[in-house]
Amino acid sequence: MHDRDGLLADFALATGINLQREQVARLEDYIRLLQGYNQKVKLTAITAEEEIWRKHVLDSLLIFLALEIPAGARVVDVGTGAGIPGLLLKIYRPDLQVFLVESQHKKITFLEEVIAKLGLRGITYRWSRAEELGRQAGYRESFDLAVARALAGMNTLVEYCLPLIRLGGSMVAYKGPGGAAELKNATRAISILGGRIEKIWRGRLPGGGEERMLITIIKENPTPALYPRRPGMPAKRPLT
Template sequence: MTTALYETLKPYLEFLHLQITQEEFNSLEKMRFEMLSDSMYKTFSTIFEPEEYALKHVLDSLLPLVFSKEALKGKRVVDLGTGGGFPALPLAIMLPDSKIMAVDSRKKSADFVSKIAEKLNLNNLEVLQCRIEDFGQDFLYREQFDIVVSRALSSLSVLLEFSMPLLKKGGQAIFYKGPKLDEEVSEAVNSMKIFGITPENMSIKRFSSEQLPYERNFFIARRMKSVPKKYPRRPGIAAAKPLC
């Protein structure tokens, strides 16, 4: 394996003890090629340089595997607000026994991710164009997922309202966050109370500057109590009037 993707990721994967097979690398490399060859890619990202793509799209998408790989294996996972397919596409490559769903309200996003998934033969990835608020009120999806992930969608308070209704009891939400996570946690006290998030069923995972060339934090929470039927509220309300 001598591709730019491999050479960029290798030291970080070794440091994080994250193993990737030759076949998985080949699929990740093909994903990069297919994405960058598609004119729609620029709609979702300004990252074209190989090293930056490897770190900010591929490695970043795979970070939950560092601390929750066993929890993700063979499970039903949904990526809320998938955008250009991150982290849904890399996770689908790395978790062939899991059922991954990528949800986005934009038709362009759903079409793009579907196209890339088809070219990669990712039969374990389903793509849905839908407002997240409507998705969470649909009986086909409410309380049906083991894991909810979201990478760059909204504030912590809004994410809790979006994700908790989708999780089975004991299911886990994994939110990608940046340097302002502690501030978001402070602002989401009321939201956490509503959805039963306590120190006993939540945790924060921080990646240091020694582990990554950028700051990345994760907020992780389990749904342990029933979610009132009124959540998530109608489209647009969670963002306009957050519960915090």
């Protein structure tokens, strides 16, 4: 696909992120599965192949410009939906140990199918809410990195993610131009939950120029036992 090849070439030139032929083939397989399944179960509003490449795949990979992810890191993708960004990060960095968390069972069924058909190893999934997982031994404060994209406002998001991260670990929130205002509203919540704003990466999506912001928060202190609150509360009454 010529348009895709041009898009990938431009992306590589701009970012230094080069996709190998076998990675491109796997991503093509993923996109086909996503388009097919999306006709039965709504996973994404973006259905054109080139736009999936641009707005899902390449957007997900921007994280590698925002921070260094150590080899073999344990990564949790909170509210992964169709596996975005977690499954896409795994295809680009097979060394990562990726854990996908999703509360809608129909989406878990899709993830199960994709992981099997793509033959991915070192990636698992769980049908759960983040608030439940964040209180469970074996998951609480056990991940090196938490990622979340298009899930919730920042003051809700930090309550989903920070309880899952180990001390010294990080969370990265994928945001658009409204991210700065969200972050301002979440400053106190971040502090309460043991986090500190580390940095904000700003850039643009290839091919369309949409503004992107990746917010990195480092976990400096243990999350108090009170958090996360019971399911639904972080969204209904965000910490302010």
